[in-house]
Amino acid sequence: MNWGAVWAIARKDAMVALRTRAVVLPLIIVPLVLMVGVPVLVGLISGMATRLDVPSSDMTELAQSLPAGFGEQYAGLSEVQAGYIYFILYLFAPMYLVLPLMASSVVAADSFAGEKERKTLEALVYTPTTDRELLLAKILGGWIPGSLVGLVGFIIYAIVADIMTFYVAGRIVLPNPLWLLLAFWVGPAAAALGLGVTVIASSRVNTFQEAYQIGSLVVLPVVLLVVGQAAGTFILSDWLVALMGLVLWALNLVIFAIAAATFRRTALMARL
Amino acid sequence: MGATSTTVIVTEGLTRSFGSQVAVDALTVTIEAGEVFGFLGHNGAGKTTTVRMLNGVLAPTAGRVRVFGLDPTTDGHRIRARTGVLTETPALDSRLTARMTLLHFAEIYGVPPRERTRRVDELLALFELEKRADSKVGGFSKGMRQRLALARTLIHDPEIIFLDEPTSGLDPVAIRDVHHTIEQLTHRGRTVFLCTHNLAEAERLCDRVAVLAHGRVLAIGTTQELGSRLNRGHRISLEIEAQDIARAVKLFAATPPVSLAEAVTDRTAVRNGSATIVLHGVSRSEVPAMIQTAIQHDLKLYRVQPEEPSLEDVYFALQEL
Numbered sequence: 001m002n003w004g005a006v007w008a009i010a011r012k013d014a015m016v017a018l019r020t021r022a023v024v025l026p027l028i029i030v031p032l033v034l035m036v037g038v039p040v041l042v043g044l045i046s047g048m049a050t051r052l053d054v055p056s057s058d059m060t061e062l063a064q065s066l067p068a069g070f071g072e073q074y075a076g077l078s079e080v081q082a083g084y085i086y087f088i089l090y091l092f093a094p095m096y097l098v099l100p101l102m103a104s105s106v107v108a109a110d111s112f113a114g115e116k117e118r119k120t121l122e123a124l125v126y127t128p129t130t131d132r133e134l135l136l137a138k139i140l141g142g143w144i145p146g147s148l149v150g151l152v153g154f155i156i157y158a159i160v161a162d163i164m165t166f167y168v169a170g171r172i173v174l175p176n177p178l179w180l181l182l183a184f185w186v187g188p189a190a191a192a193l194g195l196g197v198t199v200i201a202s203s204r205v206n207t208f209q210e211a212y213q214i215g216s217l218v219v220l221p222v223v224l225l226v227v228g229q230a231a232g233t234f235i236l237s238d239w240l241v242a243l244m245g246l247v248l249w250a251l252n253l254v255i256f257a258i259a260a261a262t263f264r265r266t267a268l269m270a271r272l
Numbered sequence: 273m274g275a276t277s278t279t280v281i282v283t284e285g286l287t288r289s290f291g292s293q294v295a296v297d298a299l300t301v302t303i304e305a306g307e308v309f310g311f312l313g314h315n316g317a318g319k320t321t322t323v324r325m326l327n328g329v330l331a332p333t334a335g336r337v338r339v340f341g342l343d344p345t346t347d348g349h350r351i352r353a354r355t356g357v358l359t360e361t362p363a364l365d366s367r368l369t370a371r372m373t374l375l376h377f378a379e380i381y382g383v384p385p386r387e388r389t390r391r392v393d394e395l396l397a398l399f400e401l402e403k404r405a406d407s408k409v410g411g412f413s414k415g416m417r418q419r420l421a422l423a424r425t426l427i428h429d430p431e432i433i434f435l436d437e438p439t440s441g442l443d444p445v446a447i448r449d450v451h452h453t454i455e456q457l458t459h460r461g462r463t464v465f466l467c468t469h470n471l472a473e474a475e476r477l478c479d480r481v482a483v484l485a486h487g488r489v490l491a492i493g494t495t496q497e498l499g500s501r502l503n504r505g506h507r508i509s510l511e512i513e514a515q516d517i518a519r520a521v522k523l524f525a526a527t528p529p530v531s532l533a534e535a536v537t538d539r540t541a542v543r544n545g546s547a548t549i550v551l552h553g554v555s556r557s558e559v560p561a562m563i564q565t566a567i568q569h570d571l572k573l574y575r576v577q578p579e580e581p582s583l584e585d586v587y588f589a590l591q592e593l
């Protein structure tokens with residue numbers, strides 16, 4: 001493996017993408033809206049409801065649909081307060097995955113389809129890399145910034161969420177095992193998945209925008225998770241999140257094995 | 273295959289089709305180290321496709337290729353480590369500066385870290401890009417881009433340099449610079465594979481030339497060997513008295529090495545009572561003799577101009593054989 005070349009290509013991809021407005025804008029706006037805007041907004045409403053002393057029953061009613069142990073852990077809180085913590089810890093959790101998914105997919109769209117658009121691919125195929133090295137370089141170039149955006153998003157969320165839960169309920173709730181699993185186990189897997197899908201999409205389309213739009217479709221399963229949990233179909237637990245990560249990694253393994261088996265620069269050039 | 277130790281490229285019946293279209297048709301060539309080999313042909317003749325196959329970035333449909341004794345299909349990366357390719361379009365990322373571009377490729381090509389900055393500075397100086405070294409490529413002129421792409425091609429000091437139409441679309445000064453660079457490379461013993469549609473360029477720079485049309489080699493040899501046939505591509509135009517035109521056509525048609533004398537009949541060629549006649553097959557060195565002939569036969573000459581050589585005439589001459 002020619003690691004020098006792989007690392008050089010990956011690093012340049014990541015670096016240049018992070019200097020491109022079409023890439024950076026969504027990478028800033030989405031985390032801000034999602035990881036700051038939503039918890040703050042919901043927190044302010046919950047906080048007001050608590051302070052206005054809106055008549056609320058205690059938690060016993062809510063408790064049936066809550067994860068095991070949640071009731072004991074947050075005993076003594078009003079329904080609004082516990083509800084907000086539930087929102088922060090569980091309801092919102094699947095939404096977090098949008099971050100690494102979207103980030104890696106936007107960078108990959110830039111590095112693969114954008115490469116076609118800017119006609120820079122030809123310089124790259126003539127480098128002394130093997131097909132496998134070139135693919136790996138391109139994957140790392142999207143995966144590293146994707147995962148990083150996910151981790152930074154998690155840190156921001158943890159800080160904002162703690163401030164808001166303290167404001168609403170006088171508690172600090174993050175980080176907890178479930179969110180650590182999300183950020184360090186599921187997030188990077190989601191980043192890889194967003195990447196894989198976009199890479200495949202990129203080989204079919206010609207512009208950054210098209211690739212990005214198709215790549216964005218990977219967000220759909222996340223929406224299903226959000227809706228499913230809100231509707232009470234299931235509740236996330238540590239082991240469920242761990243399992244989710246495992247499934248995603250397995251899926252990635254399949255996708256990238258197929259990519260490695262089919263990615264040929266000669267095929268790219270035959271279409272150029 | 274009779275490959276000697278200095279043979280760097282050998283192809284035998286190398287063929288590539290796209291659907292029913294044959295882009296490169298049974299190409300058989302042998303290129304020695306240190307040669308400047310010209311690949312001469314019009315757009316669509318199969319030049320770029322050949323360069324791609326030789327570097328293992330496009331698979332041949334049939335035939336055999338060896339570069340440095342390696343098969344590009346399986347050892348492409350080993351070949352590419354020792355070749356440099358100037359692609360038809362510069363393929364530069366407009367968001368990087370010139371220096372970043374070169375440093376990036378130096379790293380990809382495994383130029384040792386200690387040598388990178390020196391090598392990059394050298395190339396920036398050689399291609400007169402120092403002043404703009406830290407500007408984004410996006411703002412570069414076509415000539416500057418071409419120079420930067422050429423610098424990138426040479427970053428790892430490759431043994432074979434493929435130049436795919438290196439001067440097309442450049443202004444005369446930029447063309448002169450590129451030609452100068454190619455001459456320097458050959459002085460340093462590098463092998464150059466030059467794709468061009470410019471006959472004069474091929475004649476000036478190349479030791480040997482393959483003339484290509486529709487994927488087929490029409491002729492291959494040293495420029496001297498092909499001499500008279502390549503000469504067919506040269507033309508000069510003479511502006512003379514309009515009333516003398518018929519006499520001049522007859523006269524020059526019978527004067528060697530003129531292969532064809534034709535009166536230019538469109539309106540712009542006729543002005544102030546003078547008209548233009550084009551003599552095919554006359555190269556620059558034969559211009560004085562033509563002028564002398566004209567004077568001897570009392571033709572009034574107003575203007576003599578060598579024209580851009582025409583590949584068509586070369587094709588025509590080659591197909592006659």
Ligand SMILES: Nc1ncnc2c1ncn2[C@@H]1O[C@H](COP(=O)(O)OP(=O)(O)O)[C@@H](O)[C@H]1O
Nearest residue numbers: 269270271272290295315316317318319320321
């Ligand atoms: N990727 C491709 N797909 C289909 N046809 C191609 C492709 N590349 C080249 N061709 C065709 O092959 C022929 C030779 O092309 P090319 O090698 O680019 O010629 P040149 O470089 O001499 O201009 C042309 O007719 C061109 O249209």
Ligand SMILES: [Mg+2]
Nearest residue numbers: 319320360436
């Ligand atoms: Mg070409």
